[in-house]
Every structure is written in C-alpha cells, then in structure tokens.
Amino acid sequence: MSKIYFTLNGKRVAFDGDPLKRLVDVLREGFQLTGTKEGCGEGECGACSVLKNGRLVTSCIIPVGAISGDEIVTIEGLRDTEQGRCIIEAFAEGGAVQCGFCIPGMVMAAQALLLRNPHPSEADVRLAISGNICRCTGYDLIVDSILLASRKGEGLW
Amino acid sequence: MALMQITDEMKRVDAYEKARGEATYLCDFRLDGMLYARMVRSTKARANILSIKVPELPEGYYFISAKDIPEGGKNALHMIAEDWRCFAENDVRYIGETIALLVGKDRGILYELEKKVEIEYEELPAVTTLDEALEKKAVISGEDNIMCSLECEMGRSVDEALQMADTIIEETFETGYQEHVHLETNSVACNYENGQFVIYASAQCPFYIRTSIACTMGLKPEDIIVRQMTTGGAFGGKEHFPDVLAGPLIVACNRIRKPIFLIFDREEDMEFSVKRHPSRTVFRTGVDRNGDILGTDIKIYYNAGAYLSSSYVVLQRGVFHSTGVYRFPAARAWGYGVATNCFPTCAFRGFGAPQTLYAIEMHMDHIARRFGLDPAEYKRKYFLKQGEETITQGHIVEKVVLEEMMKQVTDASDYFRKVKEYGIGSGKGIGISFYNHGGAFTGNGEQAIIKAKLKLRKTGEKVEILCGSTEMGQGFRSIMRKIVSATIGIDIDNVIYDNPDTSKVVDSGPTAASRSTMIVGFLCEKAAKEMKERWSEGDFEVVKQYEHPEGHPWDQATFRGDAYLGYGWGAAVVEVEVDRLTNEVSVKGIWSSHDIGRPIDRLIVHGQVNGGIIQSLGYAAMEKMESRNGRFRQTSMSDYIIPTSMDFPRQEWFLVDNPYPWGPNGAKGMGELVFNGADAAYMGAVERAIGRDTFSIPMPPEDLQGVIDRR
Numbered sequence: 001m002s003k004i005y006f007t008l009n010g011k012r013v014a015f016d017g018d019p020l021k022r023l024v025d026v027l028r029e030g031f032q033l034t035g036t037k038e039g040c041g042e043g044e045c046g047a048c049s050v051l052k053n054g055r056l057v058t059s060c061i062i063p064v065g066a067i068s069g070d071e072i073v074t075i076e077g078l079r080d081t082e083q084g085r086c087i088i089e090a091f092a093e094g095g096a097v098q099c100g101f102c103i104p105g106m107v108m109a110a111q112a113l114l115l116r117n118p119h120p121s122e123a124d125v126r127l128a129i130s131g132n133i134c135r136c137t138g139y140d141l142i143v144d145s146i147l148l149a150s151r152k153g154e155g156l157w
Numbered sequence: 158m159a160l161m162q163i164t165d166e167m168k169r170v171d172a173y174e175k176a177r178g179e180a181t182y183l184c185d186f187r188l189d190g191m192l193y194a195r196m197v198r199s200t201k202a203r204a205n206i207l208s209i210k211v212p213e214l215p216e217g218y219y220f221i222s223a224k225d226i227p228e229g230g231k232n233a234l235h236m237i238a239e240d241w242r243c244f245a246e247n248d249v250r251y252i253g254e255t256i257a258l259l260v261g262k263d264r265g266i267l268y269e270l271e272k273k274v275e276i277e278y279e280e281l282p283a284v285t286t287l288d289e290a291l292e293k294k295a296v297i298s299g300e301d302n303i304m305c306s307l308e309c310e311m312g313r314s315v316d317e318a319l320q321m322a323d324t325i326i327e328e329t330f331e332t333g334y335q336e337h338v339h340l341e342t343n344s345v346a347c348n349y350e351n352g353q354f355v356i357y358a359s360a361q362c363p364f365y366i367r368t369s370i371a372c373t374m375g376l377k378p379e380d381i382i383v384r385q386m387t388t389g390g391a392f393g394g395k396e397h398f399p400d401v402l403a404g405p406l407i408v409a410c411n412r413i414r415k416p417i418f419l420i421f422d423r424e425e426d427m428e429f430s431v432k433r434h435p436s437r438t439v440f441r442t443g444v445d446r447n448g449d450i451l452g453t454d455i456k457i458y459y460n461a462g463a464y465l466s467s468s469y470v471v472l473q474r475g476v477f478h479s480t481g482v483y484r485f486p487a488a489r490a491w492g493y494g495v496a497t498n499c500f501p502t503c504a505f506r507g508f509g510a511p512q513t514l515y516a517i518e519m520h521m522d523h524i525a526r527r528f529g530l531d532p533a534e535y536k537r538k539y540f541l542k543q544g545e546e547t548i549t550q551g552h553i554v555e556k557v558v559l560e561e562m563m564k565q566v567t568d569a570s571d572y573f574r575k576v577k578e579y580g581i582g583s584g585k586g587i588g589i590s591f592y593n594h595g596g597a598f599t600g601n602g603e604q605a606i607i608k609a610k611l612k613l614r615k616t617g618e619k620v621e622i623l624c625g626s627t628e629m630g631q632g633f634r635s636i637m638r639k640i641v642s643a644t645i646g647i648d649i650d651n652v653i654y655d656n657p658d659t660s661k662v663v664d665s666g667p668t669a670a671s672r673s674t675m676i677v678g679f680l681c682e683k684a685a686k687e688m689k690e691r692w693s694e695g696d697f698e699v700v701k702q703y704e705h706p707e708g709h710p711w712d713q714a715t716f717r718g719d720a721y722l723g724y725g726w727g728a729a730v731v732e733v734e735v736d737r738l739t740n741e742v743s744v745k746g747i748w749s750s751h752d753i754g755r756p757i758d759r760l761i762v763h764g765q766v767n768g769g770i771i772q773s774l775g776y777a778a779m780e781k782m783e784s785r786n787g788r789f790r791q792t793s794m795s796d797y798i799i800p801t802s803m804d805f806p807r808q809e810w811f812l813v814d815n816p817y818p819w820g821p822n823g824a825k826g827m828g829e830l831v832f833n834g835a836d837a838a839y840m841g842a843v844e845r846a847i848g849r850d851t852f853s854i855p856m857p858p859e860d861l862q863g864v865i866d867r868r
Contacts, residue, residue: 035178
C-alpha cells in the first residue's frame with residue numbers, strides 16, 4: 001500500500017495505512033489532534049469540521065485516501081494564528097461557548113467564512129454555520145461572536 | 158481576569174480551553190493499556206432468553222454478563238431505588254436492554270464480534286404504546302401496568318364544580334419522545350487504580366453513579382471513585398443514564414483489571430438511550446356561559462418504559478405543573494406512570510413539567526377562542542398571585558410579576574395589534590404562553606433526601622470550591638467562581654473549581670432540577686461570607702450544609718403543601734407565517750421574559766434563555782422520534798432533526814428583577830424554566846395561522862396537513 005501525503009497544519013505528513021480510514025480517525029488517533037470532535041459520524045453535525053484547501057469539510061465522511069496532496073487545517077493549526085486567536089477571543093467574550101463540544105468545529109466554520117467573506121452579514125453567518133449543530137446556545141451568541149470577530153479582526157482576513 | 162463584581166458579565170472560565178480544542182472530554186482521554194467495550198443488546202421488546210452463543214473470542218477479548226457480577230453484588234443499579242438491571246438475565250424487557258459487554262482492544266473487531274453473538278429468544282406478548290399498556294394487551298407491571306400514580310386536588314370540590322358548569326370542555330393533548338442530542342454522546346470509562354475502582358464519566362451526577370454501581374458490586378459507595386470529565390452537554394440525559402454504562406463497566410473491570418472505555422456512537426446514543434417521556438393529558442374543564450372556568454379535572458399519563466428509574470419523580474413534577482401559572486376555583490390532577498416494553502424514559506430538561514404546561518396552555522388557548530376571547534387576556538384573569546393556593550394546596554410564597562412580564566413581551570412583539578390584524582386562518586399567526594418551573598427538588602427533598610454540603614478551602618490567597626456539582630455547559634463552574642470572587646473580594650483567578658472527584662469533594666447533590674445555583678450557589682455564597690470574615694486566620698476550611706427555609710410545609714405521603722421552595726416564571730410570544738402550499742412554518746419573531754430572581758451573570762443567562770427556547774421550539778416544530786413495536790425509527794441526526802442556525806430568527810429577551818431571598822445574589826433556578834413555554838406559544842401561533850386547533854407535538858409540516866384536512 002502506498003503512503004498518502006498531505007499537508008497538515010502547515011507540515012507535510014504521510015499516512016501509511018488503510019486509505020478508507022476516516023480522516024477524523026486519522027487526525028484524532030494517528031496524529032493525536034483531539035480538538036476535532038466526532039459528533040455524529042455521518043457529516044450532519046459539523047463537530048468534526050476541518051479546512052481542506054481553505055474550505056469547510058466534515059472529516060468524519062472523508063476517507064483519508066481522498067485528501068492526497070491537499071492542505072488540511074484543524075483547530076490545532078488555527079488556534080495560535082492571529083486569525084484563530086481573534087475568533088477564539090470573540091467566542092469567549094461573546095458567550096458563544098457552553099458545553100463546548102461543537103465549538104472547535106464552529107471556530108473552523110467561522111474561519112472558512114471569514115476567509116472568503118471578511119465582512120459577513122448576520123444572514124451570511126447563519127448560513128455559514130448551518131452545517132454545524134449546537135444543542136446548547138440556540139446560536140444567537142455564536143452568530144454575534146462571529147460578527148464580533150469580523151469587526152475586531154478588521155484587516156486580518 | 159481580575160476581581161469580579163457580581164454585575165460584571167464574565168468570560169466563562171472554560172471558554173478558551175474548549176474553543177481551542179484543549180478540553181478533555183472522555184473521548185480525548187487515554188489510559189495505558191486501555192480497552193474498549195461494546196454493548197450486546199436485546200433485539201426483542203419482551204422475551205425469555207433461551208440461550209446465548211458467544212463466538213470464539215480472540216486472545217485479549219472478553220464477554221462479560223450477569224454471571225460476572227461478583228458474590229455479594231446484585232444484578233441491579235440503585236438509581237432512586239434498586240430498579241434497572243445491570244445486565245438482562247433470563248429475560249429481556251425492552252429493545253436495547255444490555256445483555257452483555259464485549260471487551261477488547263480493537264473497536265472494529267468488537268463490532269464484528271457483536272454481530273456474531275447469537276441469542277435465542279422466546280418472544281412474549283409486549284406492550285409498546287400507552288394504549289396497549291392501558292388496555293392490558295399484556296400485563297408487565299403489577300396488575301394494570303401502572304408503575305406509579307398520584308393524585309392531588311385544590312380549591313372546592315371538582316365534581317360539584319363540573320356539575321354546576323354550563324359546558325364541559327374535554328380535550329386530550331399528546332407529546333412525543335424527545336432525544337437529548339447532547340453533542341457529546343454517552344461516554345464512561347472504568348479503571349482499577351491503587352486498589353480502587355475509578356469511574357471516569359461524562360455525567361451530571363458523580364455521586365449518583367457511585368451509589369448506583371456500589372449496589373451492583375456489593376461495595377460501599379465510598380469504595381468507588383467517580384471523576385467527572387468535561388461534559389459535552391447533558392440536558393438530563395446524563396443524570397441517571399451514565400449508571401447504565403458504568404454498571405457493566407465496573408463488572409468488566411473487576412474481572413479484567415484493565416482500563417475499559419465505553420463510548421457510544423451517535424446511532425447507539427439515539428437508539429439506545431433514555432428520552433423525554435411521551436405523554437397524554439386529558440382535561441375535563443367546566444365553564445359557565447361566559448367561558449369562566451369553574452373547575453378542571455386532569456388525567457395525566459406518562460410512558461415510563463420498562464423500568465421506573467426517575468419516572469415517578471418526573472410524573473410528580475408533571476402533575477404539580479398541570480394547572481400552569483393559573484388559579485382555578487377547583488382543580489384535581491391524577492398522574493399515572495405507565496409501564497411499557499420501551500426504552501425507559503428519564504430526565505430531560507423540564508423533568509415532566511413541559512408536557513403538562515404545553516397541554517394547559519393549548520387548552521386555555523382553545524377555551525379562549527371558543528368564547529371569542531383573546532388568549533393573553535383570558536389567561537391573565539387566572540394568573541396565580543403571591544399567597545394563592547397551588548394544585549398541592551400549598552401557597553405561592555414569592556411575589557409573582559407575570560403582569561409586568563406579559564407587558565414586556567406583548568409590547569415588544571406588538572402582540573395586541575397583530576392578534577387583531579392576523580385573522581384566524583390568514584396564514585399569519587402570533588401565540589403567547591405563560592409558564593413556571595418549581596426550583597430544586599420537589600417538596601422536602603432538599604431537606605430529607607439530599608442534604609447538600611459544600612466546602613471552601615483557603616490555602617494562602619487561593620480558595621478552592623469542593624462540591625459534587627458539575628459543569629455540563631450551563632456555566633456552573635464559572636458562576637460559582639464568580640460568587641466566591643465577588644463575595645470575598647479576591648481575583649477570580651485565585652478561585653479554583655475543578656471537575657469533581659468524589660474522593661475529594663463533598664456531596665452537594667445531583668446537578669439537576671434547576672437546583673445548583675439556587676441551593677449549592679447559596680451554600681457557596683454563605684461559605685464565602687464566612688471565609689471573608691475569617692480571612693486573616695490563615696489556611697482553613699468552611700463547610701456549609703443545606704438549611705430548609707422556614708414556612709414550606711410538605712407531606713410527601715399525601716403530596717400536600719409547598720411542592721417547591723420557589724418558582725421561576727416565564728412568558729413567551731412567537732410569531733409565524735405558514736406557507737399554504739407546503740405547510741412550512743417560518744418563525745418571524747421570538748420574545749420572552751423570565752423571572753429568575755436576579756441573575757448571577759447576564760451573559761450566561763442570555764445563552765441559557767436562547768438555548769432553552771430553541772430546544773423547546775424544536776420539540777414543537779420538528780423533533781419527531783417515533784417508536785414502532787418498541788424500536789425507535791429515528792436513529793441518526795439525518796432523520797431526527799434538531800434546530801440549525803437557519804431555523805429560527807434572533808430572539809428578543811427580557812428579565813424582571815425580583816430577588817429571591819434564599820438564593821445567591823437573589824438568584825433562583827432557571828435552566829429548565831426557559832424550556833417550558835416556547836412550544837405552546839409556537840403552536841398557538843400556528844393554530845391562528847391555519848385556523849385549526851391542534852392537540853399534539855411535535856407538529857412538523859407533514860403532520861400539519863393532517864390537521865388542516867380534518868373536518
């Protein structure tokens with residue numbers, strides 16, 4: 001079996017194993033990147049969201065064989081960047097975090113949105129996180145926090 | 158962070174670690190040599206087990222069943238009583254009942270092994286709906302399938318009131334199952350460390366787990382250590398249910414002596430976990446010719462499933478909330494917990510109150526409209542006031558400010574203009590509901606059963622909070638640190654409050670019943686006040702124990718007296734438009750007002766209000782979980798639909814200031830209250846829009862068509 005090479009949080013890495021293994025398992029078990037959570041295992045809840053070439057994907061329904069040559073960013077790769085810190089600070093300040101299980105995925109969804117639309121409207125934000133389920137907050141404070149990040153991080157995206 | 162004033166909005170103490178992906182949920186936790194477990198479950202609703210054929214197990218794999226329960230132990234979990242079995246043995250009573258655990262290193266191998274376990278059953282007649290159980294299609298509990306029941310009554314004679322009535326309005330309301338869908342599934346691990354069993358759990362109530370599984374093992378609760386992990390949502394689903402994972406795990410760990418992890422996947426969590434009780438509430442309400450209520454007779458049925466677990470307590474709360482926020486001249490309520498061969502139902506935010514509150518609100522709407530009256534004005538005539546009698550012949554102790562709350566939500570939503578403008582059946586609608594929630598354990602439970610304790614420990618400049626109450630997303634670790642910081646006047650960073658470990662903290666009771674802030678937070682405030690006075694004494698500890706406030710008589714044998722120490726109160730308005738072609742309901746506005754005493758933290762309360770209301774709207778509008786022959790039909794997040802960010806608009810919310818004398822900073826319970834009423838406001842709005850009465854939730858668009866077609 002040939003190795004699968006991809007870029008993970010800015011570093012070129014190789015995966016040697018079953019190409020049908022789910023990306024979420026490769027990240028969590030293979031690379032110990034446990035910030036990415038599994039919520040449903042069928043691409044419905046968004047807790048396992050990561051960026052693939054800058055776009056939001058659910059890593060529980062992507063076989064690792066399908067990301068050969070791609071650039072994957074997880075919460076661990078985002079959290080200490082200026083953009084990541086800005087989003088996380090806004091989430092803390094805006095009261096977006098309750099149980100927290102969906103939140104790394106939400107942060108990734110916010111990043112994916114702001115990368116392509118640095119000045120989103122409320123409707124843009126609601127659409128951008130519509131694939132990320134949160135059972136605690138009812139979403140308003142997450143939406144507000146992403147709008148806050150967009151204002152406070154003016155120029156970062 | 159710095160010194161906290163109680164009025165400052167705070168950043169949650171766990172926000173960064175959670176948002177950075179650094180918080181350790183059980184699925185992120187590793188122990189050396191750890192194994193995984195997979196449950197082998199019943200596929201029959203009711204059957205005798207004739208034989209179990211275990212496939213040949215690879216080395217290092219184990220099959221653990223009731224036979225492995227050690228001598229001196231019992232095949233039972235001690236929840237409220239010894240009730241639920243740890244492993245089904247000889248017979249099964251519902252689909253999904255635990256028969257065995259397969260344990261080993263590789264989850265893929267466990268999955269394959271489970272499919273090869275052959276269980277031979279002799280099927281027995283089962284009852285899987287309320288009707289089948291009440292008709293005694295089979296008798297599975299006692300003589301009539303009624304597992305528990307109660308009755309209470311207030312005011313004058315209900316029978317006489319109904320005789321005097323001009324009209325008796327009889328209506329039946331039904332509510333469905335609701336699944337918690339905490340984003341983190343049920344997850345528990347067990348290890349044997351330094352001669353003791355240690356449970357690591359995603360759980361609300363570490364001390365409950367200890368008691369429950371000590372019974373299974375024949376140990377004393379204090380022989381077992383339970384450590385709560387960061388818990389990714391619970392909503393009642395992790396109140397008693399973690400015991401069902403922890404029991405088999407400790408039996409397995411006793412035999413294997415290695416760390417064993419049991420982490421449900423989503424499908425298991427949906428199909429094989431507890432749910433909110435489906436209900437039926439029947440009103441017979443006598444009214445005079447003006448529509449004034451003379452009295453009401455209420456019968457309430459909750460589908461409890463195959464084991465009692467917390468159902469009797471849930472049922473009591475349902476009965477005690479069945480007259481809503483109203484005082485009628487006469488009222489009587491009967492409650493029945495019905496045994497079925499279904500997955501047991503248990504705690505879910507609201508704990509029995511949402512079902513009957515939904516029912517009374519719809520009933521009041523229907524009576525009002527029948528007499529050409531506005532529901533808001535009609536309901537207002539019956540608002541309970543301070544000192545008035547409740548359904549349990551107790552009294553409302555606090556000042557009730559529903560009038561002020563009604564004004565807030567009707568003004569903000571422009572309710573009175575819209576009810577005139579949106580004709581019945583116009584496709585547009587607006588609905589209003591009023592609700593309450595009794596804070597803390599029912600009756601004298603806090604005094605007689607829980608006896609909560611809390612300890613503060615001062616070491617140098619630092620203060621540690623030691624109690625068993627848990628953070629599950631509601632913000633408790635944050636508000637407790639804030640209470641100590643603000644009371645003593647120290648930096649919040651110098652206040653420590655870790656996830657509880659039962660060997661290190663005192664038992665402050667379960668994190669449930671909207672009791673933690675009100676009861677445990679109050680103990681914390683009292684302890685902090687004492688610590689502040691004695692601050693110069695060096696390092697010391699302060700322990701506080703619950704003291705029952707004067708003037709709350711209660712008789713648990715007859716269910717008479719003050720059922721609760723105080724109530725939270727709520728009012729909600731929801732506005733909708735219904736698409737006449739597709740029946741799709743689009744919510745145009747959501748307004749709420751709550752009386753939670755005085756908040757500890759407005760931002761945390763904001764999140765609770767929003768989240769509770771959206772869960773309640775999901776309950777009414779979309780969350781359909783059906784059971785067919787004892788098996789849930791919705792088993793994934795693709796077919797059990799919960800609200801997304803697109804389903805409901807931004808909420809407008811209000812609080813009233815009405816400090817509660819026995820709560821910290823005047824706060825009382827609120828976690829469940831905010832779930833208790835938006836469902837009825839939504840259905841009231843939908844009814845106005847479609848011009849039909851409705852009698853059940855959930856009511857997704859496909860079911861609305863049936864209502865519209867009804868003549």
